[in-house]
Each structure stands twice: as structure tokens, then as C-alpha cells.
Amino acid sequence: MSETRKIREQLEALAEPAYRDFSSRLIPNLPEGEMLGVRLPALRKIAKGLVKEHGIEALDRIGREYFEETMLRGMVIGCAPIPFSEKIPYIKAFLPEIANWSVCDSFCAGLKGAATEKEAAWRLVEECLADRRPYYRRFGLVMEMDYFLDGGHMERVLESAVSVGEEDYYVKMAAGWCLAECYAADPEKTDRILRSGRLHPDVLRLAQKKIRESRKIGETWQENARKIGAALEKQV
Numbered sequence: 009m010s011e012t013r014k015i016r017e018q019l020e021a022l023a024e025p026a027y028r029d030f031s032s033r034l035i036p037n038l039p040e041g042e043m044l045g046v047r048l049p050a051l052r053k054i055a056k057g058l059v060k061e062h063g064i065e066a067l068d069r070i071g072r073e074y075f076e077e078t079m080l081r082g083m084v085i086g087c088a089p090i091p092f093s094e095k096i097p098y099i100k101a102f103l104p105e106i107a108n109w110s111v112c113d114s115f116c117a118g119l120k121g122a123a124t125e126k127e128a129a130w131r132l133v134e135e136c137l138a139d140r141r142p143y144y145r146r147f148g149l150v151m152e153m154d155y156f157l158d159g160g161h162m163e164r165v166l167e168s169a170v171s172v173g174e175e176d177y178y179v180k181m182a183a184g185w186c187l188a189e190c191y192a193a194d195p196e197k198t199d200r201i202l203r204s205g206r207l208h209p210d211v212l213r214l215a216q217k218k219i220r221e222s223r224k225i226g227e228t229w230q231e232n233a234r235k236i237g238a239a240l241e242k243q244v
Contacts, residue, residue, distance in 0.1 A: 011069040018054060019076050022046045035075075035108045036178075043075040048114065051076060055083035064088040064098065078105055082115035092121030093128040103136070106143040109178050116150040123155050130156065137168050142176035149182040157193040166190060166201045169215075173208050184214025191215075191233070192224035199229070202236050212236075 028045025032038055058066035058080070066084045071077045085098045099119070106112045122129040129151065136148035149172075152165045165186065172183040187207075191198040202212065219225055219233040 012071045015054070015058070015069060015080070016071050016073070016077070019044055019046050019074065019080075022050050031110075035110050038075065038108060042073075046076045048079075051079050052083055052087075052118075055080055056087055059084055059087050059089070064090060064095075067098065075111075078111055079114060081105070082111060083118055086115065086118030086120055092119070092125035095119070095121065096128065096132055099132065103144055103147060106147065108143075109146065109181070112143050112146050113150055116147060116154050119151075122151065126155070130161070137171070142179050145172075145175065145179045146182040149179070149186050153182075153186040153189045157189060159194075162190065162194050162197055166197060169211060170201065170204075170206045172211050177210075180208065180210045181214055183208075183211045184216075185218050187211070187215035188218030188222055188225075191219050191229065192222060195225070195229045195232075199232055202233070 023044035023046055025045055027047060028043050031045065032043045035043075055066075058069065062069060064084065066088075067081055070080050070084070082102060085095055085102060088095065088098075102115070106115065119129075133148045133151045133156070136144045136151070139145065139148075149168060152161070152168060156162075156165055169183040169187050169190075172180055187198060187202070191202075201207065202215065207215070216233055216236060219230065225233070
């Protein structure tokens with residue numbers, strides 16, 4: 009039996025139909041039958057085992073039929089014990105496979121080394137933000153949110169949210185989410201951007217919603233955000 013078949017059978021054995029039915033409703037444009045219903049902790053465990061045995065070459069052993077196989081390839085890249093700069097060719101090869109927010113966000117969160125090799129990671133982020141493909145753009149925004157909410161990058165992160173215009177909903181959602189995280193990290197700078205009139209109205213609305221939902225943001229800044237939202241509603 010091939011290694012690919014063994015991995016697929018392992019995934020099929022872990023599949024939960026009820027979890028599949030619930031999760032698949034949350035992911036847009038997912039073809040029927042593509043998701044098995046394997047939970048993320050189980051996928052991470054499989055990915056770590058594959059990397060321990062095969063290193064980054066484990067990618068060649070994972071099939072391409074199921075959503076979970078795509079997730080696994082992203083996780084293998086993320087946890088492979090090689091420098092981030094050496095992961096970049098694998099990341100670029102994987103990016104065209106990202107077709108939904110779930111794969112995108114999981115991939116970003118698991119990219120070990122991005123926090124320690126910030127220059128290499130930032131160059132990749134800028135390249136993806138300059139691309140007009142939706143999930144390249146979302147990848148760049150989520151990477152910023154995960155790794156670059158620091159003093160040296162905050163201004164550029166905020167400007168990348170300003171740059172989001174009439175685009176795919178999931179790009180605008182990522183920009184709004186990123187702004188909410190910026191608001192928690194540096195409320196003064198972010199508040200100025202929220203009030204500047206430079207944000208796309210959808211991005212501002214989504215940011216305001218995420219801010220209201222956040223437990224990281226103090227009451228004073230929450231109140232400021234509510235005032236921005238109230239002013240926005242009056243303009244509609």
C-alpha cells in the first residue's frame with residue numbers, strides 16, 4: 009500500500025460525519041464530498057508524525073483529494089524543522105491551493121519561524137499583499153495580524169488595511185479582523201485610522217464588529233469604537 013493511501017485511510021478512520029456537516033457549512037464554495045470531518049488537533053498530530061519521519065519530503069506523500077489533505081500539507085510546511093527562509097519556496101507552491109479562509113488562517117498560524125525570521129517573512133507578506141488574488145491578499149493580512157503587530161511594522165500594517173477596497177469579502181473580513189487586533193495592540197494609532205475616512209466602509213464595519221467582540225480591548229477604547237460605529241450608521 010502506498011504511503012498516500014495509508015495517510016488517506018488514517019484520515020478516513022478519524023472522520024466524524026457530524027463534525028463534517030457542521031464545519032462544511034462554515035466554509036464557502038467547498039465542493040460536496042471534499043471534507044471528511046477530521047478535527048484540527050488530530051490533523052496536527054498526523055502532520056507532526058509525518059514530519060518526524062520524513063521531514064519536508066512528507067509533502068510528496070500526501071494526496072490532493074480532500075480538504076484535510078490540503079490542511080495537512082500546510083501543517084507539514086509549518087512545522088517542518090527548517091529555517092523559515094527555506095520554507096518560502098514551499099509556501100509559494102502552496103499558496104495557489106488555498107481556496108478558503110479555513111486553510112488560509114490555519115496555514116498562517118502554524119508557520120513556525122515567521123516570528124524569528126521577520127525580514128524574510130515580511131518580504132513574503134509584502135509580495136502577497138501586492139498580488140490581487142484574494143487568498144494571497146488574505147494570507148498577507150492574516151500573517152501581519154499573527155506576526156507583525158509591533159512598533160516597527162504597525163504603520164505599514166494599518167496602511168495595508170487601508171489599501172483594501174472593493175474586493176472579495178474574505179479579504180475585507182481579514183482587513184477588519186486585522187484592524188481589531190491592531191486596535192488591541194496600539195489603540196491610539198488604530199483609532200486614528202478608524203476615524204480617518206480612508207477605510208472602505210465594509211472594512212470599517214467589519215473592524216467595528218470585531219472590536220465589539222474582542223476581550224482584549226479595554227472599556228474606554230470599546231466606547232470609542234462604539235461611537236465610530238454609531239457615526240457610521242448615521243451615514244448609511
